Ligand SMILES: Nc1ncnc2c1ncn2[C@@H]1O[C@H](COP(=O)(O)OP(=O)(O)OP(=O)(O)O)[C@@H](O)[C@H]1O
């Protein structure tokens with residue numbers, strides 16, 4: 001087992017509400033360096049909200065969080081980045097009107113000695129990075145505007161960026177959504193490679209087969225709480241699928257947020 005000295009992320013009793021909706025309701029868990037932890041759960045279980053709390057996009061209402069053993073006080077996306085946290089968000093945080101290269105280096109621009117963005121160097125490095133991760137297509141170059149790219153291509157860029165900069169914690173929220181089989185295979189390969197480099201990985205996926213293929217531990221989130229934790233050695237893929245089907249059916253029957261309620265809250269946030 002990994003020593004607790006290697007604890008990269010620890011959450012303790014985190015809660016977050018949006019208006020009347022308790023998106024996260026006392027979530028506690030940890031991720032160590034060198035393991036892939038999969039966060040599983042039905043739509044609306046609070047997975048993406050947790051990701052946004054960990055990355056400093058949302059401030060939790062209560063609870064504690066530590067990164068690299070340090071209690072987090074004032075957290076924001078820039079600090080999370082500086083602490084070595086890289087995230088591929090489900091809603092893909094790429095700037096559409098900017099080039100692929102600008103997107104990859106956003107927030108950590110390569111500059112000329114006059115302090116201007118060095119587009120040439122960024123484009124060369126972005127090309128190398130994209131080739132390195134194998135996310136290539138005829139249409140895709142470092143100078144393409146992100147606006148014109150397909151969903152899978154955008155996802156590839158977000159992943160290339162996260163893989164390149166992740167130092168301690170890599171968070172992937174539904175990374176394989178809208179990807180081709182080749183891209184999925186590459187993404188799962190990088191996930192393993194990051195783990196083998198000692199990085200802590202938090203993976204969110206609705207695809208249990210993908211999650212099971214790379215995951216070391218599985219956390220089942222239900223209405224904002226960790227319902228169950230499994231080590232891979234404790235459960236087969238088939239058992240995990242059945243467990244998730246039952247968990248989802250149970251929460252659907254016992255007053256979990258209905259689809260219409262969720263749509264209303266999402267619309268009000270848009
Ligand atoms: N910014 C927001 N404003 C209002 N409600 C929100 C906001 N973000 C999330 N919610 C609500 O919080 C709940 C949890 O949402 P969240 O996106 O974390 O779920 P999820 O587990 O990621 O679901 P999915 O699997 O569909 O991605 C949902 O009911 C959602 O509508």
Ligand SMILES: [Mg+2]
Nearest residue numbers: 047048049090
């Ligand atoms: Mg989500």
